[in-house]
Amino acid sequence: MSAREIYRVTMLGIIVTCVIVSYVVLARRADGHPQQAGPRPAFQLPFPCGESWSLTTYAGHDDYDIDFFFNGGPSGGRSVLASAAGTVAWAGWQATLEGGAPAAPGTVGTRGGLGFGVIIDHGGGWFTSYGHLQTWPEVKQDQKVPQGRLLGHVGRTGSTKIEHLHYEQHDDTRDSKHTRGTEDKVESVFDGVPSGITSDGSAGTGPIRTAGPVSPSVNRTSRNCP
Template sequence: MSARSVYRWTMLSIIAGCAVVSYFVLTHRPSPPPPKPGPRPAFQLPFPCGETWRLTTYPGHDDYDIDFFAVQGDTGGRSVLASAAGTVTWAGWSATLENGAQAAPGTSGTRGGLGYGVIIDHGGGWFTEYGHLAAAPLVRTGDRVRQGQQLGQVGHTGSTTVDHLHYEQLDDTRDPKHTRGVQDKVEAVFDGVPSGITSDGSAATGPLRTAGPQSPDQTRTSRNCP
């Protein structure tokens, strides 16, 4: 074998060896650790300063979901405010009928959906959701909003027939696919104090999936002040 042939086969062997080593390293390297959430924003109650609201849940509501009802006066028509500053990732209409078809905007009592609602990205994996607004939101997808900015008014659109605000806080780093699904839901905290709404008392709904006891109602006064 000539010197050129020896050199060529030597180089091919080196290249093949490098490819094998690279394949082994890539297929056996440890998975990166899951991302950690950024600091929890200083979330406030999604209502004007000084208003007092009742926080409640019910079986099948999903753990950590909150329904808000005014303690005094009518619930419907009251202002819904951003709990913290952020970027609107969705503002619009979402509701389905019993057959799974999209419900017409403004429909009440549908099988599922927030009705008129808003989702805000607060950074660091933190999101809030607001549902069943009375009419189309006052903000649009992509808008930057400040804490306390009005998003809409309490109503009963979507999967309800009773005036109230459906509300969620989510840690999106819990889900590698970033779907803001059930597993991302966490106990809401307002003005640094946990809401007290955790279990809906049903093993069929997550993320806790435990049968009872259902979290008792709570009362909070808004510190969402200018």
């Protein structure tokens, strides 16, 4: 092969590589999802400033899921606030009955579902989920909300019979399908401090999928202040 032919083959290879790289970059942009998480927002407890809450979990709950109970009295009816600023990705009703059929809005003790709930997109692949609210959320889908915005009030709708707030933090870049499901759940961090709620102790639930002790309950005071 002559020097000119080698040159042509080399240049052709460079052109093909550039085309492939450009396609991948454009495809990722079109997908609308970051490929690597941005900086974690400065999440705060989803409750008014100064309130003390117990963070708990239980076997089979899903790793990293948190159930919040108010330390100063009944949890029901207490205000639920946005942990950080963002855009409402979903706000409404979601729950299913034993047979898989949708449950009527306001149903308590369903097989699955957040009941009345909210999911907020904080940008950079970060999301938070809030479940079991008393009634329809105080915010709408696509609404921009500041940190501390009232989302609703603690209830017991959906897959629970006990008044509490179900809460999750998600790194959406961990799941290639971007479902905001089990695989992209992460340990919640509040005011820069890890929550300590990690394992639910069950190998059958993710994303850790390891049998062992259930994370003990911890108490935290909200710094979600004006």
